[in-house]
Amino acid sequence: MGERLTVHRGNAPIYDIVLSGSFDGLAHETAKLGLEGRKLCIVTDTTVAQLYLDTVAGLLKDCCGTVTTFIFPAGEAQKNLDTVRDLYRHLILHRFDRKDWLVALGGGVVGDLCGYAAATYLRGVSFIQIPTTLLSQVDSSIGGKTGVDFDAYKNMVGAFHMPKLVYTNVTTLCTLPEEQYSSGMGEIIKHGLIRDRNYYDWLKNNRTRILTRDEGICLEMIRRSDEIKRQVVENDPTEQGERALLNFGHTLGHAIEKCMGFSMLHGHCVGLGLLAAADISVSRGLLTKAETADLAGLLPEYGMPLTVEGIQADEILAAAGNDKKMDGGQIRFILLRSIGDAYIDMSVTMDEMRQGLQAVLR
Ligand code: GLY
Numbered sequence: 001m002g003e004r005l006t007v008h009r010g011n012a013p014i015y016d017i018v019l020s021g022s023f024d025g026l027a028h029e030t031a032k033l034g035l036e037g038r039k040l041c042i043v044t045d046t047t048v049a050q051l052y053l054d055t056v057a058g059l060l061k062d063c064c065g066t067v068t069t070f071i072f073p074a075g076e077a078q079k080n081l082d083t084v085r086d087l088y089r090h091l092i093l094h095r096f097d098r099k100d101w102l103v104a105l106g107g108g109v110v111g112d113l114c115g116y117a118a119a120t121y122l123r124g125v126s127f128i129q130i131p132t133t134l135l136s137q138v139d140s141s142i143g144g145k146t147g148v149d150f151d152a153y154k155n156m157v158g159a160f161h162m163p164k165l166v167y168t169n170v171t172t173l174c175t176l177p178e179e180q181y182s183s184g185m186g187e188i189i190k191h192g193l194i195r196d197r198n199y200y201d202w203l204k205n206n207r208t209r210i211l212t213r214d215e216g217i218c219l220e221m222i223r224r225s226d227e228i229k230r231q232v233v234e235n236d237p238t239e240q241g242e243r244a245l246l247n248f249g250h251t252l253g254h255a256i257e258k259c260m261g262f263s264m265l266h267g268h269c270v271g272l273g274l275l276a277a278a279d280i281s282v283s284r285g286l287l288t289k290a291e292t293a294d295l296a297g298l299l300p301e302y303g304m305p306l307t308v309e310g311i312q313a314d315e316i317l318a319a320a321g322n323d324k325k326m327d328g329g330q331i332r333f334i335l336l337r338s339i340g341d342a343y344i345d346m347s348v349t350m351d352e353m354r355q356g357l358q359a360v361l362r
Helices: 026-031 046-060 081-093 108-123 134-140 170-175 178-195 197-205 207-212 215-235 242-247 250-259 266-283 289-301 313-321 350-357
Strands: 002-009 012-020 039-045 066-072 101-106 126-131 145-150 153-160 165-169 333-338 341-345
Touching: 002 215, 012 215, 026 046, 026 165, 039 046, 039 081, 039 108, 046 066, 046 101, 046 170, 066 081, 081 108, 081 145, 101 108, 108 126, 108 134, 108 145, 108 153, 126 134, 134 170, 134 178, 134 215, 153 250, 165 170, 170 215, 178 197, 178 215, 178 242, 178 266, 178 289, 178 333, 178 341, 197 207, 197 215, 197 289, 207 215, 215 242, 242 250, 242 333, 242 341, 250 266, 250 313, 250 333, 250 350, 266 289, 266 333, 266 350, 313 350
Parallel strands: 012 165, 039 066, 039 101, 101 126, 126 165
Antiparallel strands: 002 012, 145 153, 333 341
């Protein structure tokens, strides 16, 4: 059972996203990239290493010259330049040259950090993404955004660097903690909201099977989300325009995440941001109240909160004003014309955002 999507630049294929119910096809997909005799470094964290490193290393060692592993402690706190420096040292020690490869095995932290090291080591080496969390399978492994946090600023240092392959084994979701699965659902619901009303309805109608993480339904869901992300990043790889639509719910969601000291999961904060942005869309006469009520009904079905306590609108707005989504001092806000149809709006005021936040602040 499996699927393949191909990301293009113009008419040229750049990389495949392979969706599978196992790691069985990994060696074959990797061998096609021509790694014979090359060194390959699998970058992963302590959690994922215990679960999948032996299997993945065992499969990859037959497609290349040597496999080394770089394992760092799990958690967002490690997504920084110190860990990147340790990785550079590992690569230098093992004499990696420009034709050698990195492999990111894990969630968004591993993928972003490994991708950034790949973008910068010797001015760029090739890398493969093997995402093992729902969030990384539907979002961070696709589209070539790489980077690390710097001081208190999330993803402040980074580069666009496309992987050569994204290989997703959806059965890795079976070992994912429930709250992490729920966090990934925030990005998935966002995909339906920005681009595809049928998909949004499908997410409502298939809740029970999605929650059991049934392999077939996960393959279908991830394929549909990846297809939306593929189209958007193909049209606008470096976020000059359309790619900003993927930031729906993120301007306020990310600001909430920051004000909460990153104690809430990213997808849950995005869910709150979706609600606040939907509320602004209602005030603008675009969405109906019934549609936002529908969204507010769906999010908790997937374990997502509807409200947050202990932070004030003013601090969220100050954090939003420092965000990367700013454009010449203006916030590039994403609103919905209707469910399945998002657009970029440069005219959303602080007052409108304050009003929208009232929908989620307690
Ligand atoms: N996660 C948003 C993007 O890839 O553009």
